[in-house]
Amino acid sequence: MSLLQLEKTLAESLHAVVKIKSTIKGQLSTYGLLDDAWTSRKGPAIEDERH
DSSP states (O other), X not given: XXXXXXXXXXXXXXXXXXXXXXXXXXXXXXXXXXXTEEEEEEEEEEEEEOO
């Protein structure tokens, strides 16, 4: 699965379930070029917008 497809799939899944807008930020620790996959994130921060 490519990174673009992963992001698209996550966005579609979250749009169907989540009712709050959120942002996930962090540094990518490792990216397996051969595996084409994220392996971990350093210091993720999750923010949500509740009105």
